[in-house]
Every structure is written in C-alpha cells, then in structure tokens.
Amino acid sequence: MQKRTLGREGLEVSALGLGTMMMPNNEESVRVIHEALDIGVTMFDTADIYGEFAQQRFGENEKLVGRALKHRRDKAVIATKFGVTHTQGPKGDRAYIKKSVDASLYHLGLDYIDLYYQHRYDPNTPIEETIGTMADLVKDGKIRFIGLSEAPADIIRRAHAIHPITAVETEYSLWSREVEDEVLPLLKELGIGFVPYSPLGRGFLTGQIKKFEDLTEDDYRRHYERFQGDNFIKNVEVAALIEEMASKKGCTSAQLALAWLLAQGDFIVPIPGTKRIDRVKDNLGALQVQLTPADFEEIERISPKGFAAGGRF
Template identity: 50%
Template sequence: MQQRQLGSNGPVVSALGLGCMGMSDFYSTASDEKEAIATLHRALELGITLLDTADMYGPHTNEQLLGKALKGKRDSVFLATKFGIVRDPADPSARGVNSKPAYIRRSVEGSLQRLGVETIDLYYQHRVDPQVPIEEVVGTMADLITEGKIRYIGLSEASVATLERAHKVHPITALQTEYSLWTRDAEQGQLAACERLGIGFVAYSPLGRGFLTGAIQRSEDLAEDDFRRGNPRFQGENFARNLALVEKVSELARHKGVAPSQLALAWVMAQGEHIVPIPGTKRRRYLEENAAAAEITLSAQELAAIEAVFPLAGVAGARYTQVGMEFING
C-alpha cells in the first residue's frame, strides 16, 4: 500500500483508508461482527493504517467494535474518531451538535475507553457547532494534545473560513469532507484551501455511498432500514439520472479492465497528493477490491474521458436531506 502525508507537517498514513461506519450503522442494522473484525484485520494485512470511526456510529457500537478488533494491534493503526454529533435515543433520525468544552472532554474520555487506547491519533469535530466559536473548540482540542489524549486535530464538513480561523489557533492536520465523482462541492474552495494551508484532505464516501460501484440498480437493492432510501439522490427521477451517469463510468472502467469502484477511487486519488479517500465496507472482498485501486494510474486522457461523462454538476439531488444539509460547510 502506498502512503501519503496528511498535511505538510502531519503524519504519514496509507494512501487509502477504511471508513468503518457501515459495519455498525446507517446502511442496515443487520451486522456481522465476525466478518467486520476479519475485514479490519485484513485491512491491516494490506497495509491500510488509517481507520475512521465516530462516537455517533451506533451510537458508540462502532468504536466498541474497533476496540475489540484492534486489541494487541495498536502499533499498526492510525486511529481517527470524532465527536460533536448528538443523537436522540428516542428518535434515531434526530440530530444535533454540541462542541462545548465540557462535552468535548466527556466525549474524548468515552472514545478512549471504548477504543481501548490511551491516545487517539486524529480527533475530529464531526460537524461545526454554530453556538461555540471554533477558536474555543480548537483551543480545547489543543489542550487534549498537551494532555496526551489526542495527537492531531481534524475538522469535518467545515467551510474555508472556519478552517482558516481554526488553523490560526492550532495546526489542523486534516479536513474530512464528502468527495467523489458525484459530490464535488470541495472543489469550490476547500481542496485549494487545504493545499494552501498544508492540511490533509480526507475524502469520505468516495464511492458515492456505494452508488458509484454499479451494484445498486434499484432502490429495492437497499435494506428496508438503509438510510440511503431517504437520501434525495437515491429517489425517483434523481435515481434514474444518476444511474445513467454511473453506467457511463462503468463503461470506461470495463474499457480499462478495472471495476467501476476502482476507477472512481483512482479518480479521487488523482485529484491531489494531499487527498486520502476512506471508502467504507464491511466485507473483505470489497476491501481488497478497493485497496487495489491505489495501484491504478489514470492518464490525462482517461481523466478527461471521466470528466466528459460525469461532469462537475452532473449529479441529481442533494447529498443529504434538508436537515442534514444544515450541518454542511459550517
């Protein structure tokens, strides 16, 4: 596995990481812990060091899963988790944000315990809290570095202005934002800002929540409790229009002799050396397929061909529901 540096002064991690959310939540409540743990172990065997989770996945159960799987393997892992999204036990679909210093401190202690580690390598603010100045948030996180509880600071779905303000308080190691062929909002400023400030960019959902793999042909292909059924891009006319785009990408992949998912991941990695995608999966066979994408090189002609069939504003529908979009680019 190739490696990339997160930011100009940040850590070196695998060029492709693993998003662990789907092992425990959102894509279905049905889970296979044995296969999930085997997938995590296989990731380490393949040289994938960056593992990404959050306290709200489950909630808490994903961190517990990683804690169980990584016992005795701490030195092989660069562990990233997040705080700041609050879920209502009475209404699993409800969301809130909280980045008050006392909450951050409670959150980090909980994550450390569930993960079974003494230090979290990369700690993200999961969503920007408009009620707490980013300077206060980053100041608290910087104190956690001094105390040895975290090593590096990250933000997720933060605007360029917020990122710049945060970076003045303490160096930000990574910005995590959705980025793929069908979500290119980051090209409107965030990618350039990260390169300018020397901040790594971690691309979540680089396979368009699975849509870019070509495996999803109908909404019925998703489990009844899969949150994507409520996602605007997976519904009605949007679904049909987006599927047509994916079919064109699949055709280019066949011509190159690779899987559509591999072509999509190679495209993300080709957008900049400071970009590290973290495709999620809970199965070893998909993990191995994704990992192989790190070895794929796309020529200028191939990149142009992809752009031609999947233009910047080609996707139909918002990437979250209206409520979810309120927490984006904060």
C-alpha cells in the first residue's frame, strides 16, 4: 500500500482512504472495514451526523467505525467531524465543540480522535474561536490533528494562522473541480493535506449508472440536480466517454478517475465511499494506473473543467 502524509505534522495514511457515510451499522459493514484494513487501507472517515441520512440515530456511523476498529486502534487513522445540524445551521462555538467531541468519543468508544474536522464553517462564530477551541482539544489529548471541511480559502488561511491545519476535506473529482481555483493553490502554499470526498462523482464516474431508474427509490442522489432530467442525460454521456477511455487503458472507470485525482498532488488522499469490499479492492487498483501526458490531454478533452450539468448539491 502506498502511503501519503497529510499536513506538515507527520500524519501518515494510506494513499486511499475509506468513506463510511453510507455504511449501515451491522456485521457486514464491520467485516468490510476489517478487510479494508487487512489490505492496507488505514484512513477511515466518518462524522457525528452520519447515520441520520439512513434514518438511524445521531452518531450511529461513529459507533460502527469505533466498534470495527477499537481492537485494532494502532493500525487505523480515524477521522470524524462536528458542526452540521438540521435545525440550527453550522455550529462552531466553544461550548458546542466541547459537547460534540465528548459525544463523538463516546460513540466511537475511543480515548482520542486522530483527525477532527469542522464539518461546515459557522459564519456566526469567528474561526479564531473555533480553531482555538480545537487547539485546546489537542492539548487535552482528545484529538491529534485539526481539519476543516468545505471551508473557503480565506477561512482556511485564518484558521491555519491560529493552529496548523492538517487537512481540508472537500468534494473533488473530474466533475467537481471548483477547488482548483483557490483552495488547492492555498493548500500547496501552506503545506496542508487535501482529502477529496465523493471522488467518483457520487457514483457517476464508476460507469455503473446508465439511467435514472438505476437509482433505487430511496437513493438520496435522486434529489441532486446532476441526477435529474437533461442534466442526467448530459452527464451520462460524458461518463460513457470516460468508461470508453478506461477500457482502452485496461482499467475501470473508477480506477481512471481516482488515478487522475491522485496525480494532482502527493498531498491528496481521496476517500471513496462504498459498502462493498470488492469495490474497495477495485478502487485500490487505481494506485497501479499510470497516466501519460497524452492521457491527461484526453481526459481534459472529454471531461473539461466545469463540464458537469447541474449544481453539485
């Protein structure tokens, strides 16, 4: 397994992590996490709110990750998040953070969290208060490293001035490249790691989605603009071109998309989410895909920046 380092404080993780958001809290998910760890995946991403999306209880996904990795704690890097609420908007004040970290530690069943993200920036709380509080958690030994999720460049710079930011997590893939404008250049400048979520375009870039009916009735993606009407048709056409190129290279669409993402910088660690171990293994195959200058040119031709029809949320 290839390793990469997030930030300048030495957090080493596998070059690909595993997003666990859609995993139900059951024995099959525990098995998948164990097998992922066995084949070299060391970074596992969750959040306090994950689980509610599947009509489960708050913290349910953290409970899954915690019980799956508790007895192999020294082999895993566990990242979780706070700050997303359904009724009060994003939260980042000192009292909320202290309450949230204790709740996450309880759900995880662990003594500390490796990487703790603010899930969304709270415009009503100065980032200096948020990061100052998180820095205190580092001193207290409750967390090891600090991260931000979906934060704009100016907030990242202000946050990093208070305490080193180890990683920023934001959506990034062939069909969501907004971070290339301001965020990625800033992360390179400051030496901050980058963790792209939805690196396979919420499944679109796997080549497995051919028609709207491929999404089950309860699939949350049915509500996203990019999966609806004419947008869906246009996006499927581009996904087919990516699939064709992947076939010529002897890899899967997912492997091609992830290889492109990994090639954008050695500070980038994508966290594709899946509930299946065969998909984990397929994704890891991206580490063996070598892209030539001609490949990059072809990718830019068939899926240029901004090609995706519809908003990403």
